[in-house]
Amino acid sequence: MAVDKNLFLHDLAVVTIMKNEAPYVKEWLDYHLLAGVDHFYIYDNDSPDNLKEVLQPYIDAGIVTYTFLPGKAMMHVAFNEAVRKYKFFCRYIIFFDGDEFIFPKSKPTISEVADEIFSIDPNISGLGINWACFGSNGQEKADYSRGVLERFTRRANDDFAANKHVKTISNPRRINFYFNSHFANYFENCYSVNENGNIIQGPFNNPPTFSKIIIHHYYCKSKEEYYTKINRGNVDSLKDFYSLEGFKVHDKNDVFDDSILKYRENRISTLIPDGGAENVLKSLAASKQIDYQKLCVALVKNLAPVFSEKSTPQNFTGQMETFLTCRALASYLRKEVLGDTAGKIFEEAALNAIFKSFAGNFSIADFRLLITALPEILRLNYPVVQNIRQNCIQILPQLINICRLQSNWSEYVQLNHLLNLLKTFDNYNHK
């Protein structure tokens, strides 16, 4: 059962890692705010430019969470950390880059397109969106006074080889780990689809599909901008990623396509009808704020069965993901707004709900999600935490057995280790 969308701090968040993107980032942020993104987790990979300065108003408005993350090849460190930290706070997360613009075509916002496709099947956990690669429009020189969307309006034909790549919007609660910029590794029986709901594997959706949602990829920009990229590293590997050859291959200008500009205009006139388009942040900031009132109401509503004497086991069946989300939200609210008195009541209620949801059916992915949340759950000091741990100790052998049947012996050994660690908690008590 899909989790109540009101339980999330952010409906759609972006996770990205950036270096040398300062001149472009304002346009990119504003565009995506218009397209329905609520929050950005931006990892700054040692940018030598004034990225932080450009981001500052967005950070101050609570729209960007900024993390300085120096070091080489840090993309997957950032992505995996974001999954771990934020998966219960964002209904959807999309992992992509500062030169990519997501363009929803069949609906006004990205989330609405995603909702339509994710609702096809409950096991759908990712939506792979094809690239539309844009060329240099024959421009030699950089012109930072104008935006990327306006400057580059010519793209490759649909069947251009690189267009088969996707970037993925995920239900982050189904992600096992991220190891490739294009797609995630999901828990058992969870998969990624294209816009038609067909299963896709790996980094490609081939032939590309362009009707409901696409990603404009401004890989080349002007020749001058491309050449400066060549001289710099890449955030996801140490390889020489950019080459002169790469420019020739990607600089395709076959089709004139300025539809994204019209889409942006349209969004502005819908969202900011009374003027103020020149400051998208100022105009939209209020609508992107976390609504604590709404979150508390959703928490009460979703946890109601715990407080009701009339509730039956059916009220807890198939709700593991919901109650784990409630627990994370309760802990967040306890820390941020509610304080201990009310916060602890919600936290304990959510934990009780998690415990009760063991009684009904739950999927492997649900159990996996619970396991990932254990480090946060086990440190809490409520009696029911021991019951949850005991249940995990009882159920883990089943998951271990699944690994055996799949001949996944590395994971088999790993989960056995976890099982043994969980058993050692008997020797510990809360301080």
Added chain:
Amino acid sequence: MAVDKNLFLYDLAVVAIMKNEAPYVKEWLDYHLAAGVNHFYIYDNESPDNLKEILQPYIDAGTVTYKFFPGKAMQYVAYNKAIQDYKFFCRYIAFIDADEFIFPQNDKSIVEVVDEILADRKNAGGLAANIFYFGSNNLEKADYTRGVLERFTRRAPVDWIPLLTEKKLPGGTAHVSTITNPRKVHHFGNPHFAFYFEGFNAVNSNGEKVQLFFNNPPLTDKIVMNHYSVKSKEEYFAKIERGTADNKRNIYNLERFARDDHNEIFDNSILKYYAARPKISAENNATKIKRVYNALLKNLSPTFANDAPKKIFEGQMETFLTCRRLAAYLHEKSFNETAGKFFEEISLEAICGTLKTTVTVADLRLLISELPKILPLNYPAAEKILQFCIRMLPKLMENFKTPVAADWQKFTELNYLLEMLKIFDSMKKI
């Protein structure tokens, strides 16, 4: 640095999972005892025959540890459990089947050959021995009155190396069987080879790195594995009627018989070797416990002093983890409770000592694998080890995010472990 051999209960143990091997097992045990195996861990995969009865004298003598192990596809469950349970009790463990006979050349014992090859090979986690496949000797009928070694004296030639599957990987004599240092093994998922901790691999008898399940061209001058997978036609087809321990699928069929039944080369050298082996009497328990006690004393005494120099600890993680396990064995089995507990605490302190030196990735992984046993212990050193692991894990994770050999699954696994350990830290021991 190699761990002192006197610390181990057994110099060389064999782990095997069996089903329907009762008629053969006595010969197999006696042969390997003569070749220098000290102990057998036998997992009985629901044998319908009288396996247990035949093993009984060996169980009574303490030579066989018997585990009833029912269920389908249990081979690697057994192997991985054996590693977890026994890796500190056995200096080497060979993982073989009841139709495989480890055959060291030049009249040596198995351990003599393994020691010779692995000595000074810093990255060697195991020895991969090539496999000689023995055929049916064109025998139609089973004759259980005579042993397998005597009945089947013809095998495939050294250069019988069929290419397997679409990947064209070499099979036949190029196949290997592995004798491991179990403390370097991460897991088993294939009958022929183990997955080792970072920096370790199996080597062939020239000391060269071996990957996956083959060593090509085969090396047979120091040690081989005689594999009697065919036996007589009657015995072969009896197998068709049954599953095998490692797989739900039935892998025996006529086509395979034709492929496996190789009788080109006459080779009875294993019979001569067996006949010439001196009689080895098993070490009695009292002597063994005394030996281990003395080894613990010897290995741990240099660490007693408050000002023990750093070099005493350098590169000794494997040794001190072995000491810890054996010390626990002494008190768990009530051989010597006082000394056992004393040695256990000293071992844990010594492990802390090694943590102040440079520790390899494999040693850290070994320590992590033992955490479920160490963390519940009520010694101050257990707490110090926990603290160290929390500090060290982020550095260990760095190894799995290198651009050349990134492994994001391992990275996230270790990250998860780190988060779990932090909870222990936030709690107090009862």
